[in-house]
Amino acid sequence: MKNKTHIKWPLILAIFTLVFNYSCVENEEFISEAADNDGDGVLNSLDEFPDDPCLPAQQMAYTGFNVFSAIWQNSDCDGDGVSNADEFEDQARNPYLDENTVDTDGDGVADFLDEAPENPCVPAQEIGYIGFNSDNPTWGSADCDGDLITNIDEFIYGTDPYRPCNLNFDLSNFVRELRTVDSNNGEGVTIGSLGVECGEYIFSGGGIFNQGCFNDDVEILFIFTPNAPNSSEGTITVPSTTYSCLSEDGTETTEFTIEGTGIYQGELTRAELNYTMITPDGTLEATLNIRRLDDPGDDNGGGDDCNLNFDFSNFEGELITNDSNNGENIVVASLLDSCNEISISGDFLNLGCTNDDIEFLLFLDPFVEGGNEGNAIIENAMFSCINEAGEATDYTFNAVGFFSGNDGFMEFFDYELTGGGATITGNLFIEQSADDGGGDERDRCSFEGEYNTIVNTEAGESFGIGILTQNMENCNEYTLSGDFLNLGCTNDFEIDVFFGEEEGGSEVIIGETMFTCETDNGTETYTFSAFGGYSNAEGFIEFSEFILIDGSGAETFGTLFFEPL
Secondary structure (H helix, E strand, C coil), X not given: CCCCCCCCHHXXXXXXXXXXXXXXXXXXXXXXXXXXXXXXXXXXXXXXXXXXXXXCCCCCCCCCCCCCCHHHHHCCCCCCCCCHHHHHHCCCCCCCCCHHHCCCCCCCCCCCCCCCCCCCCCCCCCCCCCCCCCCCHHHHHCCCCCCCCCHHHHHHHCCCCCCCCCCCCCHHHHCCEEEEEECCCEEEEEEEEECCCCCEEEEECCCCCCCCCCCCCCEEEEEEEECCCCCCEEEEEEEEEEEEEECCCCCCEEEEEEEEEEEEECCCCEEEEEEEEEECCEEEEEEEEEECCCCCCCCCCCXXXXXXXXXXXXXXXXXXXXXXXXXXEEEEEEECCCCCEEEEECCCCCCCCCCCCCEEEEEEEECCCCECEEEEEEEEEEEEEECCCCCEEEEEEEEEEEEECCCCEEEEEEEEEEXXXXXXXXXXXXXXXXXXXXXXXXXXXXXXXXXXEEEEECCEEEEEEEEEEECCCCCCEEEEECCCCCCCCCCCCCEEEEECCCCCCCXXXXXXXXXXXXXXCEEEEEEEEEEEEECCCCCCEEEEEEXXXXXXXXXXXXXXXXXXX
């Protein structure tokens, strides 16, 4: 009888079932860990939130998601109200970027809605629009109303960047407390503000005509109209206006009605109104002058009341002009009845003009009353130039520069000459034809070099480095570079500095200059101006007052001292 092996099938089946079930459990766990439940592209085993397709948060350039995942499709990972699936389908959108917050050009229209996301003037906006971002440099440098004043300048001046209005001067010149001189009542004060329409100013306050009015609600509308599209001077009109004047004790009011016309000089912040006033006692005529508080003007009609003090023969007779584009020539200067005005005749830009009827006015505006240095202004000088072939070209010339009466020179930077269908810019230097005066320039030739600077403001004291480089052609001129204000600037920029000459040391002037400062935290645009003096003996320079204005219009006042290294 043979031995037979009996297979115990129930036992084998039990063992098989146990092993199979255990393997399945392990396999399910493996499959789960290798899966991506929420479709965010992060495996469950690595995903702290395996059922939330928006966690972990991703960069806007992330593309590792599973577009076929229903969980991912129905989510809104950037929180902009549009599902991931819809944003993926719309190629102009990004499921990880809230397009509502992106506005490249600062016009207040999100890029995904903006037909021109890099043009802050498109779409066009209505007058009065305020949805822009004034901190955006693209918006700030644009000119959306086409009036030749940048958006940021209009924002700073308080004008509307979407309403064209250009009077060719800083409109804020008259938006401040101003001095008035009435030919009947003497000196008073007024507050200027911008009106509703272009060219309108409101001058307010009971002291405007110095009539003894003790109410501040007196408001007189002045309408400024330029002489030409590019002129900063023009006429003023005051339409018939009735106002009440309150007595000192507040018990009586008197009504007056005024109207008149006059002229203004925008760059100089001057206006002169010839008016007629109806009073309870009858009708009177008078003149009202409006000036800056520090501008005495020529309120008594000019004549001997000259606000300049130097040898005027320095600007009389033959003068040499040196144009940066065309070289030297000779002109003739004549003094006029007003000590501030000089008539210049001749081909001052050396354009090759053969006609001898070229003549224009040059205005001298001193920095201080009775001074010998200040701004030299040529505005809208129109002339015709006939060349050797007999061809005539009409030109318009505008320039603002610096003059030194004692040294007998004037210098204009970045003038504009328009004619023949083109506009060119350049620099113009005017001086005496013979160097027989004008001070000892050797004293002013010794300031080139590197300096430690000490900056004092309300925020405290800080230290910087300044480098002065001399103009090889004109000894009184330097360029200033370096982070002299200790702003943290890492870029190179230059600012023009003028040295005046007087016995024992004199004035140093930095005219209003704009520069860009690049720091580790970004880029900022500033406007800077300063006034001070220097010592030949000690070799130091001290600006007793400077003004620094940042891109938002915030002003910092202080002093600045230069000490040779």
